[in-house]
Amino acid sequence: MERTTMDLWVGIFAVAGAAALFGLALKVGNLTSSSVGETYTVTAAFENIGGLKPRAPVKSAGVVVGRVDNIQFDSKTFEANVTLKVDKRYPFPKDTFANIYTAGLLGEQYVGLEAGGDEQSLKDGDKISHTQDAVVLEKMISQFLYNKASESGDSKKAE
C-alpha cells in the first residue's frame, strides 16, 4: 500500500489530538499533583465532618500533602471514619492532630494535619486519635445566642 499525503494529515491530526489530551491532563488537570506516587493510608474518626467530601485536600502548614480517600459512617461509634491518603514523602508523628478546616469563610473544607511531638511516625493503616470536628455555623450561632441570653439573665439577677 502506498503512502499518501492524506495519511500524513490523518497522522498529524491523531498526534495533535493525543497531544491536546495529554496537555489537558498535565497542564489543566491535576494528573501531575494527584498521582503523587506512593501514599500511605491513615484513618481518623470525626464526630462531625461538616461538608467534607472525598478527594478533598489534606494540608499541613498550608501545603497539600494528600487527599481524602473515603468517608464512611461507623454505626457502632456513630462517628465518621475518614480515610486519608498521605504522600509517603511526608511522615507525620503518631500524635498528629487532624482538624477539619474551611478554606476561607465559605470555601471548601479540607483536613489540616498538625504535627505532634512523638518520635514514632504514622504507619500505613494507623489511626489518628486526636481529631477536631468541622465547625458547624448553626451550632456556633445557637451557642452564641444561648450564652448571650444566659448573660443577660445573670445581669438581671445581680440587679
Next chain:
Amino acid sequence: MLKRLAEVLRGMGHRIIDRIWRLGSGARFFLYTLIYSGESFRRIHLTIREIYFTGVMSLLIILVSAFFVGMVLALQGYNTLQKYGSSEAIGVLVALSLVRELGPVVTALLFAGRAGTAITAEIGLMKTTEQLSAMEMMAVSPIARVVAPRFWAGVVSMPLLAALFSMVGVLGGYIVAVPVIGVDNGAFWSQMQANVDFQADIVNGVIKSVVFGVACTMIALFEGFDAPPTAEGVSRATTRTVVNSSLAVLGLDFILTSFMIVT
C-alpha cells in the same frame, strides 16, 4: 366536525408510528454497521480517508471557534469575577466550562454542521445516483464499504477534535486573561490545576465526546441512507441531520451530565 377530528387524530397517529418505524430501522441500521465493522477494518485505508474528510477538514473551524470561545469566556468571566475580587479564578472558570461542557458540546454541534451534513449529502447522492444499488449488484455490501468507515471515522475524530477544542480554548482564555487583562500567570494555572480533576472532568469530557461522536455520525449516516432518492429528499435529509444531531447532542448532554455530576 367529527370527521375533521378523526382526520387530525389519524394524521397524528400516522406521524408517530412513522417516527417509531424510523427509530426501529435506525437501530437496525446501527446494528448492521457494527456487524459489518470488522469487514471494513480489513480495508483500513477507507477509514483513514474518511478521518481525513471528517476530522482533518473540520480542524480549522473547530480550532478558530475554540480560540474565540475561550477568549469570550475569559472576558465574560473576568467581568463578573473581579466584582468579588477573585479574578484569579478565571482559569478555573475557563478550564472547567470548556473541559466539562463547551468542548464536547460545541465540537459536536460544529461537527454536525461541518461533517454530518457532508456525510448525509454524499450518501444521499450515492443513493440517488444508484451507486449503492450498483455496489449491491457487485456483491459489495454498501454498509461495509461506505457506512462503516464513515462511522468509525466520526467516532475517532470527535474525541480528538473535542480535546483540541478544550486545549485551544484554554489557550485563548490564557491569552485574554494573562497578557491582556493582567491576571497573575502562576495563579491562573495553579488554581486551574487545583480544581480540574483528571477523572471527574477530563475523562468525563472525553466520554461525552465519544457518545456525541456515535450519535452525530449515526444520525448523519442514517439520514443519508434513508433519504428519498430525489434532490428534494436529499436536501430535507441534510436539514434533518443538523436538527436531529443538535437536539440529540443537547439531550444526551443533559443525561450524561446528570449521571456524571451525581456521584
